[in-house]
Amino acid sequence: MKSWILAGAAIAAMCTASAAFAQDVIAQRRDGLRGMGRQMEAIKAVTDARGDTRPLVERVDAMIAFYRGLPALFPAGSGTGDTRALPTIWSDRAGFEQVNANMITQLQALRAAAASGDVAATTAAFNQTGATCGTCHRPYRGPAR
Numbered sequence: 001m002k003s004w005i006l007a008g009a010a011i012a013a014m015c016t017a018s019a020a021f022a023q024d025v026i027a028q029r030r031d032g033l034r035g036m037g038r039q040m041e042a043i044k045a046v047t048d049a050r051g052d053t054r055p056l057v058e059r060v061d062a063m064i065a066f067y068r069g070l071p072a073l074f075p076a077g078s079g080t081g082d083t084r085a086l087p088t089i090w091s092d093r094a095g096f097e098q099v100n101a102n103m104i105t106q107l108q109a110l111r112a113a114a115a116s117g118d119v120a121a122t123t124a125a126f127n128q129t130g131a132t133c134g135t136c137h138r139p140y141r142g143p144a145r
């Protein structure tokens with residue numbers, strides 16, 4: 001009897017620990033994604049002002065680094081809680097990783113445009129980048145709940 005109680009307590013502790021882990025990773029990815037939103041706003045401020053695009057390379061590099069690590073921020077079991085992640089992330093993992101890979105490719109194009117100093121090319125690549133964010137949000141992000 002006592003060992004049952006102990007086993008039950010151990011399982012309960014493990015569940016609590018994994019739920020806490022899921023909340024941590026959710027908070028971490030949401031924080032990171034908000035940072036991506038801020039990066040995009042900062043890039044837009046420069047293209048709107050027709051400013052020097054070359055210093056934007058550093059921002060785009062930070063974005064590329066974030067998206068390289070993005071799939072790891074969506075481990076199995078992190079689809080419930082304070083999150084808008086849809087179950088399709090896990091049921092269609094290959095599709096999710098593909099749109100993320102496309103995001104990185106698009107950011108590399110934005111990086112090249114920014115590095116060239118060409119404002120029109122950077123603006124075009126920026127608009128395309130914004131559209132690419134949507135190609136993941138539409139199938140894999142749900143409404144706030």
Ligand code: HEC
Pocket residue numbers: 026029030031033034036037040070082083084085086096099100103129130132133134136137140141
């Ligand atoms: C590969 C998929 C994917 C890509 C690419 C992607 N996002 Fe998201 N984004 C998500 C998912 C999924 C969520 C919901 C995360 C959650 O609630 O756990 C999200 C949430 C967000 C949020 C809300 C964060 C919060 O909870 O406050 C912002 C802001 C955001 N994304 C910005 C962007 C921007 C800007 C881009 C493009 C530069 C982008 N995302 C590209 C999947 C993606």
